[in-house]
Amino acid sequence: MxxxxxxxxxxxxxxxxxxxATVLEEDIEEALHKARDHEESPVGKEILTQLLQNAEIAKRNKIPxxxxxxxxxxxxxxxxxxxxxxxxxxxxxxxxxxxxxxxxxxxxxxxxxxxxxxxxxxxxxxxxxxxxxxxxxxxxxxxxxGAGSENMSALKMLKPADGIDGVIKFVLDTVKAAGPNACPPLTVGVGIGGTMEKAALMAKEALTRPLGQRHPLPFIAELEQVLEEKLNALGIGPMGLGGRITVLAVHIEVFATHIASLPVAVNLNCHACRHKTAVL
Amino acid sequence: MDVISITTPLNEETILNLRVGQRVLLNGKLFTARDAAHKKMIDLIRQKKPLPIDVRNQIIYYVGPTPAPPGRPVGAAGPTTAGRMDSYAPELIALGLKGMIGKGYRSPEVIEAMQKYKAVYFAAVGGAGALLSQCIQEVELIAYPELGPEAIYQFTVKNFPVIVANDIYGGDLYRDGQKTYAINC
Structure with missing residues (x-):
């Protein structure tokens, strides 16, 4: 004890x-740097530059x-x-x-x-x-x-017959509907399975995984990659003003579920994907 | 496209020359207002009472800053989602408001009002609250102190970076930008 x-x-x-509130996690900062290198839209590049400067100013001056x-x-x-x-x-x-x-x-x-x-x-x-x-x-x-990204999150109880295509469609629809509001490039947490509240909680927990770390199950890791490619093909881009980088990462968590259920929750997080952990 | 500097208040000639995608550094005074302050102002307009601010030729920045730390006029001060102000904006535009700063899409009604009364919508970078706060030199409380961060303030800004997202010609950078980079698959 x-x-x-x-x-x-x-x-x-x-x-x-x-x-x-004040210090951007290192993995997120690294991902934003990479995103700036890959972004083809000049407006998108400028936005990512401002976001990196923003992180520097916040850290230096200890302001949010x-x-x-x-x-x-x-x-x-x-x-x-x-x-x-x-x-x-x-x-x-x-x-x-x-x-x-x-x-x-x-x-x-x-x-x-x-x-x-x-x-x-x-x-x-x-x-x-x-x-x-x-x-x-x-x-x-x-x-x-923040409310910008939380308000655009969504949950849906799909039918098992909807399958993986249904899951993909729901994630794409959610990010499309969020557009600029959730402050892209986003981290997308997805919870699949369990019950309604279990799916929602898994989607939230997925946001705390080190950025871009893949799920241990190969078919889920593959789904993460497929979703990242499809989401970045939407063209929403940084701040929704158009570009190649709409998401930094998709993290999926899964759980056993009922024979008749396919719950899917999508929790969006803004480009800063704020979270900090301490172990006592 | 080069960055241009604009000093407030906005005049019609400036607005006529602005096109979507234009990067702009704003200088001068801006008013702040978000949900609660807009609701109060619209109630006054409907009761035919005077507003606490004269919106003619002005810019309203949709923001609710964090508290000012010691030695600074304001804390983090990035844009909030403009769409929540869409049901209020057309009436302010009709009264002569010339600019709005926020993030995210505007409704067809707001875009129509911008074209009809010649006003523009600038996007600032959402989440860049620390960076944008460095461009705010002075903050004056104007109205509704009871609303805290949602009160109406006047910011004096220097080289405040924004981009024209909707112009008076019906241009929409969200629509055009996304169309340019969407890949059909």
Whole structure:
């Protein structure tokens, strides 16, 4: 058994919120560099240049890359041998969000409920997904999710008869409908199988995979590649103003499903694909 | 195409010369407004009451910045999705608004209003909030302070980079750009 104090969790989450908003992950930066080299559209090239400059300025001046610093999604993996002391886990995470958004001068973009829509003024509550895993580590990934890309995400319960062609069509339709709104070049997270909520969660988790790392199952890895080629053939391009690079990567997660089901969820992320992980 | 500099307010001659794809560096004053401020202004127009800003020959930037860190006038300040303002924009354009800055497509109604009343839509790079904030030199609160980041501010900008996405001739860079690079397969 191992103990982790709630105050350590809060501090960690606060730091992750600030870092996710201000520092572009190295794999994403590398992908944007490659995208700029490959982009044939002069406007697209200029946009990718501005995005790389933006990342540099944000890091140097410790200001957010984007004004939409998002609602916080936390993916938490708790080793079953871990005991949290000095407070409850959810409140510790929320306290970290509160602290990080205040200290980091991040925008408070959360309203109390979808009908009254009153700003909570501290960017809480966060959306937290827990997973109990073997071991004694506590792993926290923070994804600040902006509305531009989240609003264009979609889920559909396909029929098994729709098959792989149906899955491809749904992913293409979703990215087409998103056009410029989700701030391409995108990272596309796809969850296939399970049930409705399982597919959605897998699509979200897929966004945190190191960029371009392929799924271990060869036929899924192949589908990722096929989708990347088809999506980049759409011509949407950086910021939707036309170009060769519409997506940086497609990551697919799969799960067993019912004999009569084929759930597909597509979670889009903008060019910055913000996420940061800490292991306690 | 070369980059040109434009100083606000916009005059008709400048607008007549702008074509889609033109890269522009904006200088001078811009107003900011997004969903909530637009809703308030449209309510005033419908009640035939005066607006808190005179929109004639002005540009509205669709943005809700992050809080200003110490020593800076504003935090990250990139464009938000313009489409959410589409139901409001034609009435402001009819009142003399000459420019809008945002990201993403405009509706046919907005594009029609731009042609009829001679206004342009500039795209700024979505997500480039840190870069764009460096071009903002001064920030003045103009109206609706209760809206926080959604209040109306006046930005004084220097070499603020945008690109003409819709011009007064019906040109649409989203449509044309995507058509150029789409591969049929």
């Amino acid at each position: 191992r103990t982790v104090d709630a105050s350590v969790i809060s501090e960690t989450v606060a730091g992750l919120c600030i870092e996710a 890359m984007c004004q939409d610093t998002g609602i916080v999604v936390a993916l938490v993996e708790i080793g079953q041998e871990v005991v949290i002391t000095g407070g409850n886990l959810y409140e510790a995470i929320a306290q970290g969000v509160r602290k990080g958004y205040q200290k980091g001068y991040l925008r408070k973009s959360v309203v109390n409920n979808p009908i009254e829509r009153k700003n909570t003024n501290d960017n809480t509550p966060p959306v937290v997904h827990y997973k109990i895993v073997p071991g004694d580590a506590l792993r926290i990934t923070i994804l600040p999710k």
